[in-house]
Amino acid sequence: MMKTLAAPFTPMWNSIPLPLRGLIRTMRPTQWVKNGFAFAGIMFDQQLTEFEPLARVVATFALLCMAASTIYIINDLVDIERDRQHPRKRNRPLPSGQVPVRLAVVAAVILPIASLAGSLLLDLRLAAVIFGYLALHIAYSFWLKNIVIIDVFAIAAGFILRVEAGIVVIDVTNFSPWLYVCAGLLALFLAIGKRRQEMIMLAENAENHRGTYKDYNMALLDDMLRVVTIGSVLTYMLYTIEAPTIRTTGHRMMLTVPFVVYGIFRYLYLIHVKGEGSAPDELLFKDMPLLADVILWVLAVGLILYVL
Numbered sequence: 001m002m003k004t005l006a007a008p009f010t011p012m013w014n015s016i017p018l019p020l021r022g023l024i025r026t027m028r029p030t031q032w033v034k035n036g037f038a039f040a041g042i043m044f045d046q047q048l049t050e051f052e053p054l055a056r057v058v059a060t061f062a063l064l065c066m067a068a069s070t071i072y073i074i075n076d077l078v079d080i081e082r083d084r085q086h087p088r089k090r091n092r093p094l095p096s097g098q099v100p101v102r103l104a105v106v107a108a109v110i111l112p113i114a115s116l117a118g119s120l121l122l123d124l125r126l127a128a129v130i131f132g133y134l135a136l137h138i139a140y141s142f143w144l145k146n147i148v149i150i151d152v153f154a155i156a157a158g159f160i161l162r163v164e165a166g167i168v169v170i171d172v173t174n175f176s177p178w179l180y181v182c183a184g185l186l187a188l189f190l191a192i193g194k195r196r197q198e199m200i201m202l203a204e205n206a207e208n209h210r211g212t213y214k215d216y217n218m219a220l221l222d223d224m225l226r227v228v229t230i231g232s233v234l235t236y237m238l239y240t241i242e243a244p245t246i247r248t249t250g251h252r253m254m255l256t257v258p259f260v261v262y263g264i265f266r267y268l269y270l271i272h273v274k275g276e277g278s279a280p281d282e283l284l285f286k287d288m289p290l291l292a293d294v295i296l297w298v299l300a301v302g303l304i305l306y307v308l
Contacts, residue, residue, distance in 0.1 A: 019103055022093030026076055026104065027069035031281045035064040037159055037183055038166030044179065044243065045172050046305050053170040059122055060169050064162060066115040067130050071137040073108045077101065078141045085205060125168040133161045148215035152191040152224075159187035176243035178235065185232040189264070190280040192228060193271050196221040200275070229264055236260050252304045259297035266290045 016024075038061050039048075047053045076083065076094040080101075083089040093099040112134055119127040136144075136157055144154040163183045167175065199213055199221070240253040266289055270276040276283055284291055 019099050022098035023073075023103060023107055026073055026093050026099055027107075028072045029065075030285075031072070032065045032068065033281055033284070034159070035061050035068060035162055037162035038064055040163050040179055040183065041167035041172055041175070042170055043301065044176075044305070045170070045174055047170060047172075048302075049306060056122065056169040057166050059118070060126060060165050063115050063118050063122070063126070063130060064133070064165055066111050066118075067134055070108055070111040070115070070134065071141065073104050073111070074138060075141045077104055077108065082210070086202070088201075123169050126165055129161055129165045129168060133158060133165070136161065146211045148212045151212055152188055152195065155191040156184045156187040159183045174244035176239065178239040178243055181235045182232070182239055185228055185235055188228045189225070189232050189267075192221055192224045193267065194280060196225065197271055197276070225268075229268070232264060233257075233261055252308060253301070255304070256297055256300045259293055259300060263290060263293045263297070266293060 039057055042048050042053055042057045076092060079089075080094050083092060083095040086095075089095060094101070094104055115130055115134075116127055119130045136154060140151070140154045140158075145151045160180050160183055163180060195213075195216060196218070198210070199216060199218070202213070237254070237257055240257060241251060243253075266287070267280070267283075270283060270287060270290070276287070284294065
């Protein structure tokens with residue numbers, strides 16, 4: 001089925017010069033799904049069906065994708081030698097030589113300028129958030145990712161900024177700070193799980209790929225994973241009870257808690273039993289039960305907030 005659907009686009013894709021195709025891959029369009037956190041504010045504020053707020057958040061999503069692509073390119077430029085020692089990442093366009101370094105540098109300059117310029121046109125506060133997002137992740141690429149524990153906190157902060165970006169461009173009437181906590185803990189959960197699986201996959205070469213792996217071990221990562229797992233579930237449960245918008249639903253949002261718990265349990269099953277989890281964004285589309293759970297959660301939230 002996937003091959004049938006993709007077939008009409010194959011000639012178009014093959015007509016693009018190889019270095020440009022590699023640059024698009026380096027921009028990681030498959031990971032832009034993370035920027036979907038920008039829709040959290042408008043969804044839970046029950047404005048998803050209003051055209052102007054939705055258009056502003058969609059534009060914000062596009063600008064975040066440009067900013068995120070900048071970070072992916074910079075990160076690959078910084079890690080080019082380390083990625084060449086990674087069993088999977090060495091096949092990426094930059095480490096493999098498909099994309100010239102000069103082309104990647106030019107893109108890393110143009111994309112953030114375009115993202116900041118677009119955000120200034122949309123909202124000054126959005127420009128401040130995207131600037132903070134870029135500054136945080138550039139600091140992560142060059143420094144923060146080499147500091148144990150701080151590295152995963154930096155990743156979580158990036159997800160919180162994604163939520164904030166979607167909030168500042170609309171007039172949110174029933175905001176709850178629990179939304180930030182939920183996003184941050186979920187990001188920590190995924191980041192720690194990814195660290196754990198990469199350490200297992202890389203084995204004795206782990207320290208050569210990422211300096212912080214000399215400070216991590218399985219016991220620490222498993223304990224961290226337990227803490228954020230419990231915190232994620234409890235925080236979401238509190239959000240379904242305490243958020244101002246959700247109070248108007250008669251607490252029916254609590255019916256979505258089983259979907260969240262199943263999703264977390266499924267991810268833990270995949271990393272502990274199946275040995276998956278080193279790329280959470282890819283795993284979402286590869287594991288059908290996990291994807292189905294996310295879709296059902298979105299449908300349940302939409303039904304409760306916008307129909308019932």
